[in-house]
Amino acid sequence: MLKTIQIIALIQGLFVLFILLFNRKVYKKTTFWLLFGSLLSVLLYLIGDDKNNLFIQNTDWFFFDNTLFITFLFLFFRYYKSGEEKFTKIDCLFFLPNVLYFILEIIEIQLLAENLIVEIFEIITELSFIVYLSTILYSILSGKKKLWVIYFVVPIAILFIFSFINDILTIVGLSELPLFTDQNFKTYLLLIVAFLFYFIAFKLLNNDSEIVPKIEISKYKNSNLNSELINKYKADLINAMEIDKLYLNGKLSIQDVSDKLTIPRQYISEVLNEHMNTSFQDFINEYRVEEFINRLKSDQNNHFTLLGIATEVGFNSKSSFNAIFKKFKGLTPTQFKKNLLKIG
Template sequence: MDIISAVASVNAIIIALLLINKKGKNVSNKILIAWTFNFALHFSILFLASRAILLQPVNWGFILGIVLVAHTPFLFLYTKSLTQRNFKPDFKNLSYFGFVLIYIATFIPNLMLSQEARMELVYNKQNMDYHTFVPMITLLFCQVYFLIRTIILLINHQHRIKSEFSYEESINLAWIKHIVYGFAFIIVISFIAYGLVSAQIISIYQMDSSIIVVNMILFFYIAYRGYNQRTVYLTKEKPESGQTEIQAGENIDVPKESVADANLSEKDPRMEELISLMKKEKLYLDPELNVGDLANKLGIHSHQLSKMVNSQLNRNFFEFINEYRVEEFKKLATDPKNKHISILGLAMDAGFNSKATFNRIFKSTTGLTPSDFRAGFKF
């Protein structure tokens, strides 16, 4: 198992070098590079400890604890860099790694023990005294704390992008939830394995091997998805003078009506211009249309446009654009000229870029599945 761990460490270093040489690196990529090196050290420790290279196994165990503590702050910081516009790795953000110092402080009583006493704690886990208990609780608290904060970041992000983007694919970061679940799974199996070792049902080697394998699987998933993750916020925006930023999802409770039936005479003239622009130029056919693109066409700030759509149509930007796409699909699907084109093909022609998103939006908008809708027309 130590050889497999060493190979995984080498692979992690190679992946880090690939990320370093990646074109157009952003802050998120740089955080991922540092995190990848942390994984490389993590995987190498089993090999180094088993052969007592440089340090004794118990000292490598101390370093392993530091590496484990750092994983979830890396996850949180990486997620924050993707979900926050103009993110900077300033002192406040880097201070999250202060948990590493807290862990080290809790481990000091353990370091003051004799080598024999520390070996006894590692290999004879019949009783868990404070030398072992306090560092473990610190590690557990750090992991749970940052996993919860990461989930909160993702929930807020997935709500916010619907006020700025007309699509979700590749920017909703749903895959990071899988990372959170992966770390949560590792926490659970670690405690189960620790209990089995304490009961002398399995050996500490078996425990370390099973946990390291799960960590390897999780790492390669992180590396693959992280390498292919696109930047969410491509442009830097500043509010115009006299304007304040509008909170994502801000809404005014007004009756919801279709865009086509909206009474434009009672609305902001800019809304009339917006509706006219959408009808004439069919901007919704762009599958990656965002609020900034549309705001530039109107010559207003993106926050103004988002607020205008929310307050006057009781919709977020995502719903506003995709409603046009649904109507476009209806026109295409009921045109005899298109009877040979598949439903997915028509959805793509209407501006959608995901089958799952199209099916969900169409069903929520019309109450029918796309197949049921098309089956109602006989050519």
């Protein structure tokens, strides 16, 4: 039965890897290779870990270990959440527990028997992988968005922790947990892995970008803007706000700014969106919020209501002003004023 599940999961896994490789150019590079490495390490585990070798009976290829999968998954999740596209070399340090674990396995093989000291060091090393899994689970459960990894991280975490407990019980000379013996653990894990591969294949075939973030194709890829013009337009836009204070006009539009600065409207959008990482409305609203705060701090405006000051700096309604202010400052205008009074 176990070998049948191994073969099914292996075929599904190879199919998933083929789909990923075939479409690799549309995915973000770092998250793609981390997921690929994670799934490949699972396949290696399926083939030959702990005497369940698929091809050579009773042979333990110790380096095909499930902890490698956990490390790859941990790093994949870090980049998935952060959105960063370039892998940093410092993150290679997260593989140190894997290297140590492999070294301990080599020592154990050289000794031709299980050694208590080596086993204890293995337990200590396994704590790193429990930390990795716990970090992933905490980030998912504490976030607003429940990511797809939750569906198999939870059962894998449970199984890995029970396996960890079993190892401790074995070291201290107690019996293993009946439901989580070494053989049962592998059967459960293989069933989860088989479902995981089926789930990912289904998502990929439906062109779901939830599995691996796709590369965003810029709508400005055919732009004629060069670096010199970009820097000039950025400076012009900033000066228009900081010196000319165009944002004080509550009806200011992107066309108004285009006419004032003699910059084509599409170039203003491109500079703001692509090179200043903001939108036109956020760009002017941020200046309005800062101007509101400056005027709120001034004694000359004590006779004005909050809405009165907001109207003076370019906001057109109370609801939009409150929403925009909280977006940038994390507080409502009233809460912000109360904090100012406490400080004062």
